[in-house]
Amino acid sequence: MSLKETAAQVRLNAYAPYSGFRVGAAIRGASGAVYAGCNVENVAYPEGTCAEAGAIAAMVAAGETVLTEVYVIADSPEPVPPCGGCRQKLAEFGTGEVPVTLATVQGAETVTRIADLLPGAFGAAHMPRG
Numbered sequence: 001m002s003l004k005e006t007a008a009q010v011r012l013n014a015y016a017p018y019s020g021f022r023v024g025a026a027i028r029g030a031s032g033a034v035y036a037g038c039n040v041e042n043v044a045y046p047e048g049t050c051a052e053a054g055a056i057a058a059m060v061a062a063g064e065t066v067l068t069e070v071y072v073i074a075d076s077p078e079p080v081p082p083c084g085g086c087r088q089k090l091a092e093f094g095t096g097e098v099p100v101t102l103a104t105v106q107g108a109e110t111v112t113r114i115a116d117l118l119p120g121a122f123g124a125a126h127m128p129r130g
């Protein structure tokens with residue numbers, strides 16, 4: 001399945017009873033394998049997790065720590081942009097050049113890249129003794 005199909009499919013499993021906003025994410029690991037994630041909300045609202053976080057967790061659980069491509073989809077008027085926290089999470093596992101496709105279920109797509117989503121990112125190099 002393509003990243004787009006995977007993201008659209010997993011979005012249907014999103015657990016979003018509070019926002020009603022279902023999001024699907026698919027990422028490709030360096031091996032070529034595709035990992036899926038959806039948002040999982042909680043009655044204690046801050047405990048909810050984003051679709052991107054779920055896909056990253058699936059990738060790491062499978063033993064991969066490098067991602068090469070990202071696709072995020074939601075039923076939004078404009079292609080859905082990842083939240084700030086997810087931008088930092090994506091930057092942890094992908095270079096600035098990694099393409100990130102933002103999409104709507106209606107078929108609109110915007111392609112950007114991690115460096116453009118998170119300019120001036122905090123990274124390991126900022127912690128010389130870390």
Ligand code: THU
Pocket residue numbers: 016019021022023038039040041048049050051052072080081082083086
């Ligand atoms: N959400 C995501 O899963 N990914 C995004 O990129 C944007 C927001 C989720 C979090 C929450 O469950 C719902 O969308 C509304 O914010």
